[in-house]
Amino acid sequence: MNVTTEELRARLGRAGIFLPPPERIGVDPVAAAAAVERAGFTSLWVGGGNATPAAFAERKSQLAGTDSLIVATGIANIWAWEPAELRAVSEDLDREFPGRFILGLGVSHAPAVAALGHAYERPLQKMERFLGELDHPAHHGGERELPPIVLAALGPKMLGLARHAALGAHPYFTTPEHTRFARKKLGAEPLLVPEVAVTLASDQAARATARAYAARYVQLPNYTRNLERFGFESADFADGGSDRLISAVIPAGPAAVRAAVREHLDGGADHVVIQPLGDGAFTQAVLGELASVVAEFMG
Numbered sequence: 001m002n003v004t005t006e007e008l009r010a011r012l013g014r015a016g017i018f019l020p021p022p023e024r025i026g027v028d029p030v031a032a033a034a035a036v037e038r039a040g041f042t043s044l045w046v047g048g049g050n051a052t053p054a055a056f057a058e059r060k061s062q063l064a065g066t067d068s069l070i071v072a073t074g075i076a077n078i079w080a081w082e083p084a085e086l087r088a089v090s091e092d093l094d095r096e097f098p099g100r101f102i103l104g105l106g107v108s109h110a111p112a113v114a115a116l117g118h119a120y121e122r123p124l125q126k127m128e129r130f131l132g133e134l135d136h137p138a139h140h141g142g143e144r145e146l147p148p149i150v151l152a153a154l155g156p157k158m159l160g161l162a163r164h165a166a167l168g169a170h171p172y173f174t175t176p177e178h179t180r181f182a183r184k185k186l187g188a189e190p191l192l193v194p195e196v197a198v199t200l201a202s203d204q205a206a207r208a209t210a211r212a213y214a215a216r217y218v219q220l221p222n223y224t225r226n227l228e229r230f231g232f233e234s235a236d237f238a239d240g241g242s243d244r245l246i247s248a249v250i251p252a253g254p255a256a257v258r259a260a261v262r263e264h265l266d267g268g269a270d271h272v273v274i275q276p277l278g279d280g281a282f283t284q285a286v287l288g289e290l291a292s293v294v295a296e297f298m299g
Contacts, residue, residue: 003099003148005167005191009270011070011099014297015261016043018074018195018275019282022058024048032282033062037069039287040298045074045170045195045273049108051081051116056089063097070099074170074195074273075106075152078126079113083133087146094147104170105130106152109220124157131165150191154178154226159185167191170273173217175248176263177230183268194264197275200289202253209278210250215240250277254293261294272297 017036022029029046036044046059050073062071076086086103093101107113107123114120135146151162153169159182162169168191169182179194186192197213199206217223218237227236227245236242241249251260257274264272276282276290291298 002145005189007099008102008148008167009191011042012191012193012271013042013299014265014271015041015294016045016070016193016271016273017041017287018045018047018197018273020275021046021048025282027282029058030061030065033066033069033071035282035284035287037066038284039291041287041291042068042299043070043072043102043271043273045072045102045104045193047074049077049080049112050075051077053085053089056093059101060093060096063093063100068100070102071097072102072150072170073104074172075104075108077108077112077116078105078130079108079116079118083130083136087134090147091144094145101147103147103149104152105149105166106170107158109222111220124161127151127158127161128165131161150193153182154222155229156185163187163190168193168270171195173197173214173223173249174226175230176260176267178226179264179267179269181229186268191271192269193271193273194269195273195275196260196264197250197277198257198260198290199250199252199277200254200257200286200293201278202256206252206278207246210246210252211240213277214246214250218245257290257293258296261297265297 033044059071090103107127110120149166150168150170151166153159153162163186170193172195199210218241224237236245251257261272
């Protein structure tokens with residue numbers, strides 16, 4: 001099914017949910033998807049590498065277990081797939097659930113790529129080649145078509161590729177300043193779907209949760225190099241992240257969450273994917289509270 005950017009933008013609306021790999025946080029993937037839909041969010045972006053056919057079977061079960069929810073990979077690690085194989089499983093989802101699956105692709109990070117037995121070299125060129133092979137004419141035929149594709153893009157070169165070779169970009173662990181930067185690099189037409197991790201509480205325990213979440217990401221050069229473009233320094237990446245960094249990337253408390261989502265949208269985001277942190281993040285009660293906090297952005 002060929003979906004235009006404008007059609008997808010309209011279907012997505014303004015607010016969705018980001019879910020870490022369900023097995024990592026101990027939630028049932030289908031129940032989580034159903035809870036997201038009941039809470040009124042229009043999309044669910046599932047993190048991790050989505051690196052196996054089993055992961056795509058899980059995405060299928062989430063689509064089958066909901067009525068209209070858009071499900072996306074956030075992201076599928078291209079180092080884990082042969083293009084023809086990924087195209088086949090993606091086409092199957094697009095055909096069975098037309099207009100409801102988005103293929104988010106990314107180059108991941110050096111440790112994850114090394115674990116797959118690859119050297120993390122020239123990732124931009126790797127993505128360019130992969131996209132070319134994914135859409136090779138030899139794979140075309142019949143009514144089988146690729147779903148919409150977005151790229152995990154942070155820097156100007158990957159954003160440029162997202163502009164010209166995909167429907168848009170899905171940045172992760174960024175600030176509203178990056179969203180404004182990304183929109184300028186993308187131009188007006190492509191989709192821009194940033195992820196924003198949040199805590200609904202603002203006490204010390206919530207901030208500790210936020211810092212524990214950030215600790216992994218402030219050790220990954222893809223993220224730290226990007227944050228350095230916006231004035232952060234090496235000291236901001238120590239000990240799980242400085243107070244300044246944590247506040248900028250992970251808003252805490254209802255007012256700050258609402259303001260951050262608004263700032264991303266005002267900065268050029270089409271759809272903000274919210275990741276609630278903490279125990280029980282995907283219970284209906286917590287999703288309902290989050291929906292109330294961002295109700296003004298939900299149709």
